[in-house]
Amino acid sequence: MTLSLQQLIKIFRDNIELANRVKNLIEKYTEKLVRKGLDRVKIMNFCGTHEWTTVHYGIRSLLPPEIELVAGPGCPVCITPSKYIEEAIRLSLEGVLIYVFGDAYKLPTVTKVNGAASLSEAKALGGEIEIVYSFLDAIKHFRENKGRVNEAVFLGIGFETTAPSYAVPIFNNMVPEGLYLLSVLRLTPPAADYALSAVIERGLEPVNGIVAPGHVSTIIGAAPWDEISRKYKIPTVVSGFEPTDLLLSIAMILKMICEEKAGVEVEYKRIVRYTGNQQALEYMYNVFYKHEASWRGIGFIPDSGLKLRDEHLGYDAYTRFGIKEPEKDSWVDDLHPSCKCAEVVLGLKKPVDCSLFLKACTPERPMGPCMVSLEGTCAVWARFGGGGKADEIAKSLGLW
Amino acid sequence: MCWGVPAKVLETDGVMAKVDFGGSIKDVLVINTDIKPGDLVIVHAGTIIGKIEEEELDNTLKLYGDLLRDSLIEDGMDPDEAEKNVREWIRYLLGENRDG
């Protein structure tokens, strides 16, 4: 029995009948919860791709009004502090080639560096910048351009999913001399923990369930989510990214809430193991170690970032160019004064709560980091209509 | 940014592999030593982050089946009848979507 790519997509993406059945299940569990007295269920996701699927496929409008899907910290571009982009701009204007993911190319800084407030502006001013799809592509490009380019820095943004793509070439000595990594890697579970406690601290309606990130969990496994689930006494389901995956995960969460179960279950079984990808984790922790890292607009979260270990400092952009990381004592929130990204990222506010949303801040001219990446919550809502309006329209049409 | 794209492995060579993204062929990095030609994998940022296990796909459908069964029984359907209903559904899904 062989499975093709098309068949896989057909099962989980283009299967209206399956989606409908799951939708009915969700309605049933919701009715049950309402009968039990829970008439508001808040489910938080921790992955920009889940938010993308949610909005792109209109998942919010398929759910009963009692169920609220909230986006948590799930976009590594959105939480990369301005300082790192400023350093990359500075280097690019000094003739060091900067490799950057397309997603972060327009990421705005809070202060301009030599007239540029993003790498795209730096490029217009003559900065050396190359958009790449991966660290591997940067390695290839750097090799092919050796001679013309002497030194280059890869702006190493990402969560656990991306960390192995840096760790494998570094560990296996595949990185040519002159190419350095500026690691801005961040870890998801510490941020999830931070966001969940922020909701409680601010006295907001508590989160009742978690949709855990499927691809992050491919690397770290389901186990770290089990810990968080038990700490907050709420269920977690590690979900895949097709629309039916997400619906099924929501149904599973509601069922667990009905049964008053905490802990983690995996919906994305076709790729996620409970203990994760051990070889990937080995690579990661052979090359990097955890440190207390800064998150844009938020500040420092313990053990939430990855830095290169001493034995790999030959590849370290901080060491080579004397770049200083932001410091806790002198940390200032690095957002435009009206930008609500910090709260959007933590699931405390929605993009529509920001006065700049789709007015001064648009995907073409982003003012805050959540409007830049394809998976930034503001950018997703701006492109596909969010949920607020769609919800209202659905209500007025009597679809609920 | 944690976007992952399914692909089929064509050949492997140490920590490198050639994969097919449904027509476009690309060189990617390999983390796991057990990845081999023919495997269906997920690629993120030029790296194979994991292998899609076909049996586990069946388990996902089973998850769905379990939920459906519970809800049918709750609706008052006889457990055997509910089981039959669920099996038929999964067969329909697999039959329609899979060879063999």
Ligand code: SF4
């Ligand atoms: S709309 Fe723009 S300014 Fe407002 S929170 Fe989103 S990214 Fe920030």
